[in-house]
Amino acid sequence: MSQTSPFFDTEFAEQFAQLLRWRRDVRHFDRRTVAEEDMRALMTCAALAPSVGNAQPWRFVRVRTPDTREALAAHVDGQSALAASHYTDQAQQDHYLSLKLHGLREAPELIAVFCDEQPEAGHGLGIATMHEMLRYSCVLAIHNLWLAARLRGIGLGWVSIVDPPAVHALLDVPATWSLIALLCIGYPADISDTPELEQRGWQQREPWTDRVFER
């Protein structure tokens, strides 16, 4: 043990709950850049995530090339149009099409997060029956990054309207990696404690107590 265990008081607990309440999935960014020092802080926090077998299977690909960014944005627009066509109810399709679902062209920073499905680290512990634990570990790292961003006033938008193999090919990453997320990072144009999909009438929050059962 390298230092004394920290004590977190009730004020911290309340601030932490505030952080969770005010974390949003951001699709509207202003043009301010994110300092490289902040980007490093976010990735440092991400790497403190739990991982199965301590495998640390997350791989972060920072997209720095304008052409690559545009190719990703165009790909997501295409996939989103395809998803829209699946709504047979016309009003719902119109509603879907009215939503802004990504900020891939505006966000100053883009990170594609991949999972190494065959990491040497961890030596297979904990994944014999649930191999998906590697991917879940990457999700935990993203959440650390997300919260570390929000407390700095930096927003994050998680884009999932993608065809993972297409993004894999576009970014030319190793064959053992699988795509987990495409992240847009930057300063949000709006700040709210209400999810955008709730503000726009797509889906309300429901009581958490409806989701708890006993056995």
Add this chain to the structure above:
Amino acid sequence: MSQTSPFFDTEFAEQFAQLLRWRRDVRHFDRRTVAEEDMRALMTCAALAPSVGNAQPWRFVRVRTPDTREALAAHVDGQSALAASHYTDQAQQDHYLSLKLHGLREAPELIAVFCDEQPEAGHGLGIATMHEMLRYSCVLAIHNLWLAARLRGIGLGWVSIVDPPAVHALLDVPATWSLIALLCIGYPADISDTPELEQRGWQQREPWTDRVFER
């Protein structure tokens, strides 16, 4: 917007980083019970997680029956013995067998987390091509719960050495649910800023910079 956006200062940022550094996967619990008020606070925090389409697909099953608990513990012991047999290197197999990998018999609270793979909420948004986003949303909820526990001095251990269909049957949950995690919750016997698998020489942390790439 229902209230003024909170400001998080650098002291909070440092405390948050401490929280991440001191969050552990806990397998050794003492016998103190967790107050029901705390359990409610943890589940409230979990429900503030992001979810794809705001689908809130997490389902928490609290295991309250001693027989069910023992059946789960016996199942995990069996799966762990099976996983051990896969290590052909004898020293590694012995090392694996020397690790304590769950506290299912000692932890005062057990929660099985499932994902509803066909939730009505969210109306399919964001999952046309990546259906796994529903499961990832449940992982995000678990991480909120994990951090909310740690800041209260409460430990959490995520058990993944299970055969998901067996646990599904054991807990008799709806057919559309899939198992994400088995969580042991209680006060930890030890507190450390170093992962147990690192303390025991299974797997060290590696530099996060090795996991960042550019395109």
